[in-house]
Amino acid sequence: MIKNIFFDLDGTLLPMDQDKFTKGYFSRLTKKVAPFSYEPQKLIDSIWKGTAAMVKNSGACTNEEAFWNEFKNIYGEKAVTDKPVFDEYYRVEFQGVREDCGFNAKAAETVKKLKADGFNLILATNPIFPAVATESRIRWAGLDKSDFLAYTTYENSHYCKPNLKYYEELLKKLDLNAEESLMVGNDVEEDMIAGALGMQVFLLTDCLINKKDRDISVYPSGGFDELYDYICKNK
Numbered sequence: 001m002i003k004n005i006f007f008d009l010d011g012t013l014l015p016m017d018q019d020k021f022t023k024g025y026f027s028r029l030t031k032k033v034a035p036f037s038y039e040p041q042k043l044i045d046s047i048w049k050g051t052a053a054m055v056k057n058s059g060a061c062t063n064e065e066a067f068w069n070e071f072k073n074i075y076g077e078k079a080v081t082d083k084p085v086f087d088e089y090y091r092v093e094f095q096g097v098r099e100d101c102g103f104n105a106k107a108a109e110t111v112k113k114l115k116a117d118g119f120n121l122i123l124a125t126n127p128i129f130p131a132v133a134t135e136s137r138i139r140w141a142g143l144d145k146s147d148f149l150a151y152t153t154y155e156n157s158h159y160c161k162p163n164l165k166y167y168e169e170l171l172k173k174l175d176l177n178a179e180e181s182l183m184v185g186n187d188v189e190e191d192m193i194a195g196a197l198g199m200q201v202f203l204l205t206d207c208l209i210n211k212k213d214r215d216i217s218v219y220p221s222g223g224f225d226e227l228y229d230y231i232c233k234n235k
Helices: 018-036 040-055 063-075 077-081 083-091 093-100 105-116 131-140 164-174 188-197 224-234
Strands: 004-007 120-123 181-185 200-204
Touching: 004 164, 018 040, 018 083, 018 093, 040 063, 063 077, 077 083, 083 093, 083 131, 093 131, 105 120, 105 224, 120 164, 164 188, 181 188, 181 224, 188 200, 200 224
Parallel strands: 004 120, 004 181, 181 200
Antiparallel strands: none
16 A cells, blocks of 8 residues: 655656756856866866765765765865855756756646645655755756655755665654555666665656666556556555
8 A cells, every 4th residue: 555655856757868967067067166266077076976975875974964075075175165155056056957957747747636645745856965956956847845745855864875775764754664655766776776675666767767777677667647547556
């Protein structure tokens, strides 16, 4: 029986080409911080190193702390001094990245229907972004943060996908049973791994990511119509 539905965001509720999104993200960021003496390629490499630190986070600190500790290792105290500039980027320039994303009205429609049906909805997006960026992307998908019981950000999480502890932390925090939960996502490696905890899974194939070319026939899959039908049959 499904009572709780966990949704991925990027490529699931918010259609996107990851390469296009990343290019737009870095293009705007490097322009924003150029006046503060950040060489573009070094900055990009440093952001990726900070992201890797979050993905490897063992739970000893928040993902936010893991990122900025790594960033500080590279840039020293300058990283701390300039953090407000990066924060402003997410409030202002990052909003332009919306044009690098798609939009699927069916996504918001499905979420609204499921909420009206009484399901607990959780936004299980990989927590490598600050809340302001996550809340922006929720709006770009035609939704509001209040549509979800909770949503993960780098401030409130200690792990990243595909680490099973990411899902364990979220389930424990919300006091939800894995067996009564469904994880919906487009990434075979990061999202379908939730099945190892006893969660049901559904692979949304509109923006499918299958880097290891795994057999996806083992997963219930399809678009939002198929998802809604699957949930109705298993509630």
